[in-house]
Amino acid sequence: MDWFLQNTEMIGRLTALHLFQAVIPLVLGVLIAIPLAQAARLHRGLGGFILGTSAILYTIPSLALFVLLPVILGTKVLDITNVIVALTIYAVALLVRSTVDALNSVDDDVRQAAAAMGYRPLRRFLAVDLPLSLPVLFAGLRVISVSNMSLVSVGALLGIDSLGRLFMDGLYRNFPTEIVVGIVLILLLALVLDLVLVLCQRLLTPWTRAARRTGPPLPLSTLEARTAGA
Template identity: 55%
Template sequence: MTWFLDHVQDVLDLAVQHVYLAGLPLVIGLLLALPLGWLARRYPGLYTPFTAGFGLLYTIPSLALFILLPGILGTRILDRSNVLVAMTVYTVALLVRTVADALGAVPDDVKQAATAMGFTRFRRFFAVELPLAVPVIAAGMRVAAVSNVSIVSVAAVIGIPQLGLLFTDGFARSFYDPIVVGLAACFVLALAFDLVILAVARLLTPWQRAGGAS
């Protein structure tokens, strides 16, 4: 506890880095997964290759990805963008299927009605399908957020500062206080991400809280 009180500022700095490295890819990943998931729905032949193919990316060990990416992207090994790209890959891996399934769950008669009303395909997506897909997409986002918070810590091994540094530091010194603080901080961060996503989803779906027929 004394260790934590002595290092509050350091832990906070690392936490901010952690939020940045886990959070930004979550947003970029969603923006990439939306068109990919839409394509998987629009062209049924793409569904299986897309969901299975992108899903496979998740099986690449994070450490391997952190080390391989500089070679592929031409970045330096300590560049934070390697971590951002890697985390984006994991987010996309999780969200393509989610988005495709969320769009697939939009009732057919609602889509038909929208088309019959004269929505263009593009407008229908943003005005009808996407809003109705929010609850399912939000559920997928919550999984991806927790996964990102957890995986980012591995980047400590290659020296990118975030909460994971507390683990490598504690391990190197056989000193458990930073490890415990790091675990608690990761837990709090994951919870915070979860709550933010829930709150945004709630804001976007007032219709979900309307009661049944009276």
Template identity: 50%
Template sequence: MNWVWIGDNLGLIGGRILEHLALTAPPIVIGLVLSIPLGYAASRSRVARSILLSLGGILYTIPSIALLVLVPVILNLAILNPLNLVFALSIYAVAIMVRSAADAFASVPRDVVASAAATGFSGRQRFFEVELPLAIPVLLAGIRVVSVSTVSIASVGALIGIDQLGSFFTDAFQRSFLTEAIVGVVAILLLAALYDIVLSRIGRALMPWNRKQSAVMASPKVSTVPLGGSL
């Protein structure tokens, strides 16, 4: 462990953490926003569910390096444009999140929705005022998985020359310099933990009814998805 190198390169490390943050936040948000209508559709119809979930599964199995080579061709962007990485990460985010969103809307108690309909909620009001808020616990569990997986997969961007924490791995490999690799791993872990903490805080703030009920209920178990499984 070369502490002197770390001390000399604090600026570089900080900069790459920020780069990594800037590249991963948009795909997480896009994944959430897109998965809500898709997941809702999947929760409403058996056919839509099987199509959308299979599609999500297929997209998630595309090797990330292959996707990163394909995306610039599809979007007609320069190969070094960071938007390529954002686009690819968004695809993975939606692919994972669609299943969580479908489960989230399926988890809303049917009798509550029926009672909302019977008391005069219109379809739109039912969605925004009843189904969406009650889907938050499962949506939150899903987005926490997505955030960790996005932070991890983003490091592949180094292979196509997009600078972020993954660049420490390529540098370490080329220079046989272990310290850089360790710095990259630790920084990625810390960033993933940061996302997780921030997201669970947001969830707590959004669900006062859960908080009052019991503190334990507020932190739903995160299901296990193989992280960076497509690396």
């Protein structure tokens, strides 16, 4: 406890860096994966390539990817950018498949009703398909958020600051307190981020709470209610 109180400034800085390196790839992964998943749904041949490539990318060992990225990016310097790019690649690799499943979970009757009401493809995707797919999409996001929190620590092996540095220092100095503090803080960050995602899902999908209270509404009624509120 004394060590923790004496090093709160360093621990706070490492915690902020760790959170930054975990959250930014999650946001970038969503922004990249959603259009890729939609393209995979609309074009069967392209979909096979996208899903196959994402599966291959996820099999690359994280440490190897961190080391290779400076060469690929042309920077030849190991820094926080390498961690963010690497974790974004992993996030996209996981999210593409889960986003395709999320979009496929939308009832075809809802899509047909939207088309009958004059929704063009892009508007239908943004106003109907994407919002109604959020419950499944957020389930994938919650898994990836936990994975990112863990993988950020790998960067410490290459000298990139994060809570993983506490693991390395604790190992070199034979000081278990640092290791325990690092583990506890990473677990807390993962729990907090998961809670934030749950709250965001509830805010963005209020109709799911109404459905639980009153029973599942007809798809067309759901669409009409959302259209009326737009």
